[in-house]
Amino acid sequence: DRFGFRNFLVKQYHTVHFGWLGITDPELVVQGKDDWLYLGRRRLIDEARGLNPATQEEITAWVNGLDAINAWQTQRGGRFLLVLVPDKHRVYNEHLPDWFVPQEQRRKEQLLHALEDHDMAILDLTETLRAAKSTYPQGLWLKTDTHWNGIGAYVATQAITARLDLPRIPEAS
Numbered sequence: 505d506r507f508g509f510r511n512f513l514v515k516q517y518h519t520v521h522f523g524w525l526g527i528t529d530p531e532l533v534v535q536g537k538d539d540w541l542y543l544g545r546r547r548l549i550d551e552a553r554g555l556n557p558a559t560q561e562e563i564t565a566w567v568n569g570l571d572a573i574n575a576w577q578t579q580r581g582g583r584f585l586l587v588l589v590p591d592k593h594r595v596y597n598e599h600l601p602d603w604f605v606p607q608e609q610r611r612k613e614q615l616l617h618a619l620e621d622h623d624m625a626i627l628d629l630t631e632t633l634r635a636a637k638s639t640y641p642q643g644l645w646l647k648t649d650t651h652w653n654g655i656g657a658y659v660a661t662q663a664i665t666a667r668l669d670l671p672r673i674p675e676a677s
Contacts, residue, residue, distance in 0.1 A: 551610060
């Protein structure tokens with residue numbers, strides 16, 4: 505993710521595969537509106553559409569694992585912050601194809617509900633990134649990639665450091 509001309513090369517790769525060659529594999533990628541691409545993989549699409557909720561056993565395993573990490577950090581004088589990072593389709597859903605309708609009740613919400621009675625710091629970046637879309641019209645994700653760009657990472661880092669009460673990163677000029 506850190507090499508020169510990455511954004512340009514990713515865009516060119518997708519231009520060749522989807523624009524010139526017409527290669528579309530929904531198992532790998534979902535082609536959205538306005539040339540936006542989203543991660544495919546049937547399991548992730550089904551999860552985003554609320555079609556495969558977590559089992560109680562899965563939720564219990566997650567809660568137990570997170571409780572153990574939180575306790576380990578606390579015993580050593582540390583702080584644990586569970587940071588939930590949304591997928592691109594949660595922030596830029598306006599570019600999804602009409603058939604791809606993400607649901608708000610998904611595995612993440614099941615986990616958050618299960619953690620309500622636990623003493624754990626949780627930061628869900630979904631609303632933070634959605635709100636930042638209007639501040640940064642150049643975007644927080646690349647149109648043709650599943651990773652956020654430097655601006656998206658910056659917005660997330662600012663939210664995390666604020667939540668942990670760490671020194672803020674100076675604003676870019």
